Amino acid sequence: MGNQAMNKSDLILLGAFVLVVLFAPQLFAPIGAGYPDLLQKFAIYGIFALGFNILFGLTGYLSFGHAAFLGVGSYSAVWCFKLLSMNPLPALVFAILFGGLFAAAIGFISLRRTGIYFSILTLAFAQMSYNLAYSVLTPITNGETGLQLAQSDPRLIDMMFGRDYGAVLPPSDLFGIEMTGYSGYYFCAVLLIVCFFLSLRIFRSPFGLMLRGLKSNQNRMAYTGLNIRPYALSAFIISGMYAGLAGGLLAITDPLAGAERMQWTASGEVVLMTILGGAGTLLGPVIGATFIKYFENIFSAFNDGILNQVFDFLPDTAREIMVSISSLFVGEGWNLTLGALFMLIVIFLPGGLIEGVKRIRTSVGKLFRGGGGDGKSPKSAPAE
Amino acid sequence: MSDFKISRRGILRGTAMVGAGLAMPTILTRRAWAAGYVNEPTGGTVTLGFNVPQTGAYAEEGADELRAYQLAVEHLNGEGDGGMLGTFSSKALKGNGINGKKVQFVTGDTQTKSDAARASAKRMIEKDGAVMITGGSSSGVAVAVQGLCQDAGVIFMAGLTHSNDTTGKDKRANGFRHFFNTEMTGAALGPVLKNAYGTDRKAYHLTADYTWGWSQEDSIKKYTESMGWETVAAVRTPLGAGDFSQYITPVLNSGADVLVLNHYGRDMVNSLTQAVQFGLKDKQVNGKEFAIVVPLYSRLMAQGAGDAVKGILGSTNWHWSLQDEGSQAFVKSFGQKYGFPPSQAAHTCYVQTLLYADACQRAGTFMPSEVGKALEGFDFDGLGNGPTLYRAADHQCFKDVLVVRGKENPTSKFDLLEVVEVTPRAQIEYDPAMLGGELGPYNNGA
Structure with a gap:
């Protein structure tokens, strides 16, 4: 299968990914995103x-209900x-466990159907x-107020080790x-x-190949004598566990859980992230998540004052016109910009931002x- | 198998990089946090964070709050006519910023969601260097952001938040509230309801299903039941429901003769309009005129609900038609800038900004613990509500409460509410221990 060459490029990919993630505070600082809370959101989403x-x-x-696992x-x-300890490790174990269990239950029922019916079922759940x-x-x-910590929480394990947090609400600590800030x-x-490493291994494994087979033709898979349900269900549970982990991390960096995390808009958001970045690619989802969270946090904060600064070089009347036009797309209008961008990307780059990068690379090459490439032109979602 | 070895080496290499990566930024960041308190302003400016809902059920209030904040910043920096700075009893502020530093601000959208509000507030603290966060329009959000500010070590000046919990069960040392609460509404509204509708009434509550709604429902029940009213049912409705007809139909057959709408913002506009469309206002039940009560009123909502508000009783923190010097000065400068009168949300946010600035000026620093001490037990006047006290025990302001009624014959599209009674401060004061909670110590962050 040409494994050796593949592994080398994967290794480079992984190495580059690790570097970017570790130096993100420095890399994202110039575009105003190098502060801990947003970086945490980038990583978690x-x-x-x-x-x-x-x-x-x-x-x-296409699951339209993944936010449920995030919330769980x-x-x-x-x-x-509240009950055991402020240490994040047990919290993560429980988050992944319950995310997985919940996914198993919902997946068991929903996976009886495919296509739009599956999407509707997950949305309903x-x-x-x-x-x-x-x-x-x-x-x-x-309820709506959200689950919060209280000073009177039992915290049994912490009590056992004689940890007393005093009069203040404790942050989570490893x-x-x-677990705040950097x-x-x-x-x-x-x-x-x-x-990311696990996802890479799954993509390259025989199991991953089976899952791709499910995508291209379920009937053919079934006729070769394979029972396809267990494959689909395990993929569903794995992704539920990822979502549970992400939800657990949200609570670890900020000990609060609200119902709005489970709303359908949150489920839609992860679909957007994946498609925006490039579904079926390794890096795409992370890029998409970063992109959307950046818009939500940075673009929504632009107000007329900042716009006036940006267009400061223009004469007064031109500046006012520019500010009044562009203010529609920033601040409370950040959703509008995101929607427009999403449309453009889906129409012109159906493979997401990753496809854009590839196109640039091939044309530069x-x-x-x-003409031609160097033999290792990227193809992460081939019809193998 | 051979490929696994390579990746293991990769992991090893990765771990080494993780170690190096972890060590480096901590060196960089430690220095940044070495100041005496979080976000100590070192240059010629100080940054305040205005965190308001720009989308969702409370977007109208949020927009008006933002207008008030911008006006307050202008006045603090000595631009415009100075507004209530001229009438404020404390004369510490000179119109040259705060502690000689020019006031800057950053804004954010809370989306009326705790998660988004906390993310937005964190951005202001971590990235923009805000030394104080203010805003509101939902008590759930206010409580969540107040907790965050306590943990981060900055002051939180609550905007429009009416739940008892904000300065009750969930109070925090770093949080301060000028707005009144549901307990005060109950105490003020109770006697007026008794005079208007008598003591033998059956009430049906529709309640927004979150901390504020629950708090409001409890307070109204407490005061109406003590004067002999019976509560037939209390139904919870989701925030931002839009259509309330399914909740209003059962009211018709419940035998109740009073409908209490514990709703606010767009929810109240919708539920009240629909209740009136269902003919509740003209109904006779148990031989009495059917009555609707909206415990927390605002001019913005009255405007949204139109004719439906006529004759309906409620309470409010402040109204632009007040004739005292401070209110008039504020209405004048707000009107000049934006062309219409401010709402109660705008008023409380403007006042909170001024109070914070004044406390910093008197303390001579922005350090949360010092600013907090300057606010605790602070007596002031000239900000539109008469003599007011910032109570030290729960960081809650105490002042007169207005009971208002929707006007039958409004003279303009802003002149929708008339003040029925000004309930004096002494009548609505309560023991801070009643609502529970603990302030805890101040947090300066560093």
Whole structure:
């Protein structure tokens, strides 16, 4: 299968990924995104999208309910903080476990159908979970206000080791390292790298090949004597565990869990992230997640004052016109910009941002070598 | 198998890089946090963070809050006519910024969601260097952001948040609220309801399903039941529901003769309009006129609901038609800049900004613990609500409460509410221990 060559390029990919993730605070600083909270969001939603991509990118099952697993992960992590310990490790274990269990239950039922019916089923389950969390299960989820820590929480394991947090609400800490700010980011970053590595291994494994087979032709797979349900279900559970992990990390960097994390808009967001970056590619989902979170946090903060500064070089009347036009697309209008960009990308680059990068690379390659590539032109979603 | 070895070596290499990577930024960041407190302004400017809902059910209020904040910043920097700076009883502010530093601000969209609001506030603290966060329009969001500010070590000046919990169960040392709460609404509205509708009434509550709604429902129940009213049912409705007809139909057959709408913002506009469309206002039940009560009123909502608000009772923190010097000065400068009168949300946000600036000026620093001490037990006047006290025990302001009614014959599209009664401060004061919670110590962050 030409494994050796493949592995070398994978290794380069992984190495570059690790470098970018570790030096993200410095790399993102020039565009105003090098502060811990946003970097944490990049890493966490990167993990979420990576997991979603294992399901959608490989098997082609479009789940519209992945936010449910994110929410379950958050709730289990916060409950673990409240009942057991402020250490993030048990919280993560519970978040992944419950994310996986929940995915197994929903996947078991939803995977009886394919295509649009599957999407609708997952959407229905996610909305049910959202409404349950919002009202019926208020004793567990604290409804709209969201589940928060309290000074009076038992924290049994912490008590056993005689840890007293005093009168303040404790932040989550890994044996003394607080999970806020940059240390919180690096905690998420290490997990993002692990998740990326796992996703790479899955993509390259025979199991990954089976999942791709599911996408291209289910009937053919079935006729060769394979039972396809277990494959689809395991992909669903794995991506549910990724989502649970992401939800747990959200709670670890900021100990709060709200029902709105499970709303259908949140499920739609991860679909957008994956498609925007490039479904079925390794890096695409992470890039898409970064892109969307950047828009949500940076573009939404532009106000008329900042725009006036940007267009300062123009004469007064021209500046006012430019400000009034562009203010429609920033600040509260950031969704509009994102929507327009999404349309453009889906129409002109159906393979997402990754396809854009590849196109640039091939045209640059053509320029220098006069056509052709160097034999390892990227093809991460080939019809093998 | 051979490929696995390579990746293991890759992992080893990766781990080494993780170590190096982890060590380096900590060296870089430690120095940044070495100041006496978080985001200590070192240059000629100081940055405030205005975190308001720009989308969602409370977007109208958020937009008005933002206008007020911008006006407050102008006045603090000595631009415009100075607004309430001229009438404020404390004369520490000179119109040259705060502590000689020019005031700058950053804005963010809370989306009326705790997650988004906290992300936005974190951005202001971590990236923009904001030394104070203010904003609101949903108590759930206010409580979440207040907790964040406590953890991060900056001051939180709550904007429009009416739930008891903000300065009750969930109060924090770094958080301060000028707006009133549901307990005060209950205490002020109770006697007025008794006079208007008597003591033998059956009430039906529709309640926004989050901390503020629950708090509002409890307070109204507490005061109406103590004067003899019966609560038939209390139904929770999701925030931002849009269509309330399914919740209003059961009211018709419940035997209730009063409908209490514990809704705010666009929710209240929708539920009230629909209740009136269903003919509730003209109904006779148990031989009495059916009545609708909206405990928390605002002019913006009255404008949205149009004719439906006529004759309906509620309470409000402030109204632009007040005739005192401070209110008039504020309405004048707000009107000159934007062309219409400010809402109560705008008023409380403007006042909070001024109060914060004044406290910093009197303390001579932006350090949260010092600023907090300057606010605690602070008595002031001239900001539109008469003599007001920032109570030290729970960081809650105490002042007169206005009971208002929707006007039958409005003279303009802003003149929609008339003040029925000004409930004096003494009547709405309560013991801070009643609402529970603990302030805890101040957090300066560093």
